Amino acid sequence: DAGVIQSPRHEVTEMGxxxxxxxxxxxxxxxxxxxxxxxxxxxxxxxYFNNNVPIDDSGMPEDRFSAKMPNASFSTLKIQxxxxxxxxxxxxxxxxxxTEAFFGQGTRLTVV
Amino acid sequence: xxxxxxxxxxxxxxGAIVQINCTYQTSGFNGLFWYQQHAGEAPxxxxxxxxxxxxxxxxxxxxxxxxxxxxxxxxxxxxMKDSASYLxxxxxxxxxxxxxxxxxxxxVNP
Numbered sequence: 001d002a003g004v005i006q007s008p009r010h011e012v013t014e015m016g017x018x019x020x021x022x023x024x025x026x027x028x029x030x031x032x033x034x035x036x037x038x039x040x041x042x043x044x045x046x047x048y049f050n051n052n053v054p055i056d057d058s059g060m061p062e063d064r065f066s067a068k069m070p071n072a073s074f075s076t077l078k079i080q081x082x083x084x085x086x087x088x089x090x091x092x093x094x095x096x097x098x099t100e101a102f103f104g105q106g107t108r109l110t111v112v
Numbered sequence: 113x114x115x116x117x118x119x120x121x122x123x124x125x126x127g128a129i130v131q132i133n134c135t136y137q138t139s140g141f142n143g144l145f146w147y148q149q150h151a152g153e154a155p156x157x158x159x160x161x162x163x164x165x166x167x168x169x170x171x172x173x174x175x176x177x178x179x180x181x182x183x184x185x186x187x188x189x190x191x192m193k194d195s196a197s198y199l200x201x202x203x204x205x206x207x208x209x210x211x212x213x214x215x216x217x218x219x220v221n222p
Contacts, residue, residue, distance in 0.1 A: 041214075042199075042212050042213065042215060043201075043212040100157035100160060101157070102157070104154060105154050106154055
């Protein structure tokens with residue numbers, strides 16, 4: 001298996017633009033997580049899906065952030081409009097049951 | 113509230129042993145994960161402790177005391193490639209919500 005695949009790896013965008021991050025989880029995994037990582041705050045869970053259903057989105061910063069999982073093999077995280085404070089590395093991770101989560105390589109987002 | 117405490121930085125010498133401590137306070141608890149993260153890369157799983165005690169896995173061991181809200185990661189026979197950040201993450205219970213510490217940046221010197 002190729003592991004969790006995220007795209008793009010790097011994204012530079014202007015403030016106010018829409019940003020869409022994409023994730024393909026490992027086949028057979030029923031849990032999917034979106035995380036944001038910054039130096040100041042570390043890793044923060046944004047949203048958790050189980051069997052494609054959002055279970056916990058309490059970490060989503062505000063209405064500008066939205067996430068979808070239309071099927072078991074694809075998820076998106078959208079920021080609209082983007083702001084400079086959204087600059088961070090965004091990780092997608094997938095897992096099965098109570099086992100460990102496997103992380104993708106992340107998307108480094110820079111909003112200027 | 114939820115709180116994780118681990119040292120920000122540690123330095124050790126190649127071939128030595130180092131212990132990275134983590135104390136936590138969470139509203140619920142199922143177990144505790146340790147992850148390793150090299151600079152610019154994704155976190156990778158090291159261990160998951162559910163029961164009290166020490167679990168050994170090669171050069172790495174992880175210890176948990178649920179009553180004390182305490183865990184440590186023990187790295188033996190340190191190698192240069194062990195230079196990385198080590199993240200402590202209690203599974204706080206509901207919906208597998210992991211609470212992540214800021215990580216301990218370990219530098220292994222020759």
